[in-house]
Amino acid sequence: MGERQLAIGVLGAGGRMGRALVEAIAAAPDLALAGGVERPGHPACGAALPGGLVVAANAAPVAHRADVLVDFTTPEALAETLRAAGDAGCALVVGTTGLGPEHHAAIDAAAQTIAVLQAANTSLGVTLLSALVEMAASRLPDWDIEIAELHHGGKRDAPSGTALMLGEAAARGRGKQLQALRLRPHDGMSGPRVTGGIGFAALRGGTAAGDHDVWLLGTGERLRLAHVAEDRRIFATGALTAARWLAGRPAGRYRMSDILGFSAR
Structure with missing residues (x-):
């Protein structure tokens, strides 16, 4: 049996x-x-x-x-x-x-x-990505962070819950709450970007299941951690x-x- x-x-x-x-x-x-x-x-x-x-x-x-x-x-x-x-x-x-x-x-x-x-x-891949983002943010504390996500046109929330989760992982790596590091949308900004902050960009359209890119941007170099949901x-x-x-x-x-x-x- x-x-x-x-x-x-x-x-x-x-x-x-x-x-x-x-x-x-x-x-x-x-x-x-x-x-x-x-x-x-x-x-x-x-x-x-x-x-x-x-x-x-x-x-x-x-x-x-x-x-x-x-x-x-x-x-x-x-x-x-x-x-x-x-x-x-x-x-x-x-x-x-x-x-x-x-x-x-x-x-x-x-x-x-x-x-x-x-x-x-x-996604198990995104779960691991979150851990990598936390590690990278803790070891590169002065680098700027940008999180970009793409989803289908019918998604209701923006930024996505996953993007916010990745932002929280990055902030946690720096020993802070996301609220303390999150930047306002760059559209229409009138001054320079706040160094070391965490920015978000949300893209919507088509049938995309979900792409997430985390950029860590330093002086003269940059690191990109990404996950693509193909299905x-x-x-x-x-x-x-x-x-x-x-x-x-x-x-x-x-x-x-x-x-x-x-x-x-």
């Missing part, structure tokens, strides 16, 4: 990431789809899913069937997601971007009773790697870096 499959619930099942997750779960022999959820009134509600399931408008029943919920929805839906996971006692991977301080506070509270892994980007399925793969790792963990708040064996300070 084979090992029990890990049951995964997909929140945001009608979106790009949700569809990629459902497809990846169906192809993985060690995983089973516990259900899919979309907001009430979404066109995907009632749509067929593998295993005779349909996309539901309520997360609670899916949470009670799942070992892990994977959430790629909206910040507005996070409170209900946390409530459903907490009531069911299942683990939760949060890949939703655009979260504010109030959302992070809610995740911190939920992590007192369930295992939660929150990531602005679930959106890498984020689904990373999210499911996180779900496998998170299942059965004690309550607490975790990061993608924990999966690779290192964590941000």
